[in-house]
Amino acid sequence: MTLAFTIRGALIGSCLAFAATSASAKELRGWNIHVEDYPVSIAMESFAAEVAERTDGDLTAKTFHNGVLGSQPDAIEQIRLGVIDFGEFSLGPMGTSIPETNVVSLPFIFSSIPQMYELMDGEVGDAIGAGMIERGIVPLGWYDAGARSFYNSVRPINTPADVEGLKIRVMNNDLFVSMVESMDGNATPMAFAEVYQSIQTGVVDGAENNPPSYESTSHFEVASYYSLTEHLIIPECLCMSKVSWDKLTPDQQTIVMEAGRTSANLQRELWQAREAASMEIVQAGGTVVNTIADKAPFQNAMAPVYEKFLADNPDLADLVNMIRDAS
Numbered sequence: 360m361t362l363a364f365t366i367r368g369a370l371i372g373s374c375l376a377f378a379a380t381s382a383s384a385k386e387l388r389g390w391n392i393h394v395e396d397y398p399v400s401i402a403m404e405s406f407a408a409e410v411a412e413r414t415d416g417d418l419t420a421k422t423f424h425n426g427v428l429g430s431q432p433d434a435i436e437q438i439r440l441g442v443i444d445f446g447e448f449s450l451g452p453m454g455t456s457i458p459e460t461n462v463v464s465l466p467f468i469f470s471s472i473p474q475m476y477e478l479m480d481g482e483v484g485d486a487i488g489a490g491m492i493e494r495g496i497v498p499l500g501w502y503d504a505g506a507r508s509f510y511n512s513v514r515p516i517n518t519p520a521d522v523e524g525l526k527i528r529v530m531n532n533d534l535f536v537s538m539v540e541s542m543d544g545n546a547t548p549m550a551f552a553e554v555y556q557s558i559q560t561g562v563v564d565g566a567e568n569n570p571p572s573y574e575s576t577s578h579f580e581v582a583s584y585y586s587l588t589e590h591l592i593i594p595e596c597l598c599m600s601k602v603s604w605d606k607l608t609p610d611q612q613t614i615v616m617e618a619g620r621t622s623a624n625l626q627r628e629l630w631q632a633r634e635a636a637s638m639e640i641v642q643a644g645g646t647v648v649n650t651i652a653d654k655a656p657f658q659n660a661m662a663p664v665y666e667k668f669l670a671d672n673p674d675l676a677d678l679v680n681m682i683r684d685a686s
């Protein structure tokens with residue numbers, strides 16, 4: 360199988376793969392930032408089980424959960440180099456090395472989560488996937504990460520003006536810095552693992568994330584205002600290092616790609632249940648949740664983010680428009 364493919368193309372192309380057996384058993388090493396009972400983690404285990412079963416143990420995949428293999432920005436570089444074989448990443452921090460992925464990190468780019476799924480499973484996902492492959496990362500399946508909203512220890516956010524002066528942790532990507540700055544907040548890029556303590560000690564006032572991450576990290580214990588701005592719908596990806604991918608037999612590539620797809624379907628199902636459970640847990644723990652009746656002021660506040668992004672990346676305008684024009 361050549362690498363001029365996409366997730367969809369690979370499934371078609373796989374019919375052409377010929378039978379081959381590997382010379383010796385091989386174990387892939389996988390990076391995951393989340394705790395073991397997280398939807399991502401369970402789906403990664405199911406990926407590993409399918410790969411092992413279908414290759415009769417010739418190829419196995421061990422996932423290191425809880426971010427023990429390092430921070431996400433470092434892991435993205437390591438997977439590109441083949442130091443880590445596979446991993447589950449948010450496309451958010453990938454933007455610094457893979458420009459195409461930045462398109463889905465634009466605030467309010469998708470109108471809903473079903474729309475995100477539909478586009479990622481079609482041409483938009485193919486275009487982003489092609490950019491990833493070019494830079495050494497082979498996507499195996501798009502995972503769901505819901506919508507991200509702001510939380511902080513100071514006050515509920517109802518309008519962009521409420522963000523003014525708040526110190527907000529963001530993922531490592533300038534786009535998220537400009538997102539917060541466009542509402543006159545102070546953005547601090549920081550590793551996920553450092554956020555709890557930073558809120559607790561007042562280094563930052565809050566952060567932004569989806570309900571399962573807000574809950575699983577216990578951030579809700581130190582930042583009890585959760586305001587459902589839902590400003591970012593960033594897909595995630597189970598991916599493989601292209602260096603590691605190139606070492607697989609064509610049969611193994613087919614199995615890995617198909618197992619990635621199966622795991623993505625499972626992850627999306629698990630996600631729905633976990634989101635609901637997480638919302639209950641945080642509210643039982645004292646979180647004050649507020650919904651935003653009118654998101655237009657937040658969307659309007661993002662105009663400078665889009666302007667700068669399109670000025671810096673004119674070649675990505677078509678992809679941005681493809682999403683914005685989708686119904």
Ligand code: BDP
Pocket residue numbers: 392431447448449504530550551567568569572595
């Ligand atoms: C979570 C993502 C994870 C990110 C984290 C973050 O699943 O990949 O590292 O947010 O905010 O929702 O850093």
